[in-house]
Amino acid sequence: MSEHYFSEKPTSPEERGLIRCTLRGLSPEFITSSGIFSHKRIDNGTRLLVESMELPEEGKLLDLGCGYGAIGVTAALLNPRLEVTMTDVNSRAVALAEENAARNGAKNVITLQGNLYEPVEATIFDIIITNPPISAGMARIVKPMITGAPTHLNIGGSLQLVVQSNKGGRTVAALIEEAFGEVEALAKGSGYRVLKGVKKD
Numbered sequence: 001m002s003e004h005y006f007s008e009k010p011t012s013p014e015e016r017g018l019i020r021c022t023l024r025g026l027s028p029e030f031i032t033s034s035g036i037f038s039h040k041r042i043d044n045g046t047r048l049l050v051e052s053m054e055l056p057e058e059g060k061l062l063d064l065g066c067g068y069g070a071i072g073v074t075a076a077l078l079n080p081r082l083e084v085t086m087t088d089v090n091s092r093a094v095a096l097a098e099e100n101a102a103r104n105g106a107k108n109v110i111t112l113q114g115n116l117y118e119p120v121e122a123t124i125f126d127i128i129i130t131n132p133p134i135s136a137g138m139a140r141i142v143k144p145m146i147t148g149a150p151t152h153l154n155i156g157g158s159l160q161l162v163v164q165s166n167k168g169g170r171t172v173a174a175l176i177e178e179a180f181g182e183v184e185a186l187a188k189g190s191g192y193r194v195l196k197g198v199k200k201d
Contacts, residue, residue, distance in 0.1 A: 014033050014034060014035065014092065015033060015034040016031060016032065016033045017031075017032045017033070017039060017040065018030070018031060018032070019032055019040075019041060019042060021041075021042050021070075023042070023047070023050045023051070023070070023074045024050060024051060024074060024078055026074060026077055026078070028070075028073060028074060028077065028100075028104045029100075029103060029104065030042075030068050030069065030070055030073070030096075030100050030103075031068065031096055031099055031100055031103065032068050032096065033068070033092055033096060035090070035092050036067055036068055036090065036092060036093050036096065037067045037093075037131075037133065038067070039068070042070055043131075044189075044190040044191070044192060045131050045162040045163070045164065045190075045192045046070055046071060046131050046162065048162055048187055048188075048189050048190065048192050048194055049071065049129065049131055049160070049161070049162040049194050050070065050071055050074050050075075051187070052186045052187035052194045053071075053075070053129055053160050053186075053194070054127075054158070054160065054186065054196070055075055055078060055079050055082065055127065056079070056082070056126050056127060057079055057081060057082075058079070058081035058082060059082060059083070059125075059126030059127070059154075060082070060083045060085070060123070060124070060125045060126050060127075061075055061076075061082050061083070061084045061085070061125060061126065061127045061128075061129065062085050062086075062087065062120060062123075062125045062127070062128045062129070062152070063075070063084065063085070063086040063087070063129055063130070064087060064116075064117075064128055064129070064130040064132075064145060065087070065088055065089075065130050065131070065132065065133060065145070066086035066087060066088045066093065066094075066097045066111070067088060067090075067093050067096075067097070067131075068093060068096040068097055068100055069086055069096065069097030069098075069100040069101060069109075069111075070100075071129055071130075071131065072084050072085075072086040072097065072101075072109060072129075073086075073097070073100050073101050073104050073106050073109065075129070076101065076106035076107075076108050076109045077104060077105070077106050080107075080108055081108070082108060083108060084106070084108055084109045084110070085109075085110050085111075085112065085120060085123070085125075086101075086109060086110070086111045086112070087111070087112045087113070087114060087119045087120060088113065089113070089114065089115045089116075090113075091113055094111050094112070094113040097111045098111040116141070116144050116145060116148065117144075117148050117151075117152055120152065123152065124152060124153065124154055124157075125152055125153055125154070125157060126153070126154055126156075126157045126158075127153075127157055127158055127159075127160065128149050128152065128153060128157075128158070128159045128160070129159075129160050129161070130145060130159075130160075130161045131161065131162050132145050132146075132161055132163065132172070134163065134164070134167055134168045138168055138171060142168070142172065142175075143175055145161075146159065146161075146172070146175040146176055146179050146197075147175065147178075147179050149179060149180075149197070149199075150179055150180065150199050153199040154199070155199055155200070155201060156198065156199065157198070157199050158196050158197060158198045158199070159176065159179075159180070159196065159197045160186065160194065160195070160196045161176075161194070161195055162192050162193070162194050162195075163192065163193060163195065164191055164192055165188070165191055165192065165193050166191065169193055172195065173193075173195055176195055176196075176197040177197070179197060180197030180198060180199060180200070181197075181200060182197070182198075183195055183196070183197055184196040184197070184198075
C-alpha cells in the first residue's frame, strides 16, 4: 500500500522545501517536506479558506489536520490573542507545524499529534478550521471531523472548512447541515467552496 500524507509515521525520505507566500496581507514562510499535503505550494483550497475564514478576536481555535501549519500559523499571526491548537495524525506534519510557528514568530500556538479529536478530547473551542483530507475517506475521516465538531465547540462557535465543489462538496454541505442545522457558504473560487456551520445550542 502506498504511503499517504495522512499516514501516522511517514517512512518516505524527507525532502524539505520552503514556501514563501502572501496570505491575508501577511508574508509567512513555511518549511515543508515530502509526505505532507501540498508540500510544494499553498493549494487553492487552503488559500481560499485562509483568505475568507472568519476569526474571533480572541478565544480558542483548532486547526484540525494542520499539515505544515499554513492555516493555524496565519490565524495566530492575524489575531495574537487567539489560543491556536494545531493537530495532525502525521508526525512529520506536526513537527513542521511547530517549526513553522516558531519561524514566523507565532507564540500563541501549540501542536499536538493524534487522529481526529483524540488529542483535544477534553477541550472546547470557539472555532474549528480544516481543509479535510477527502482522499482519506469520507466515511472514515471527513464525516467524523464534521459530526464531532459540535461536541468541541462553545455555543456560537463555528466549524469552517473548504471542499472542492465537484469532489464531495454536496456531501460535505449536507453533513454540516445535519450536524449544525444549517450550512453557510462563506466563499467560492477555483472550484472550491468555504462552508460554515455554527453551534446554536
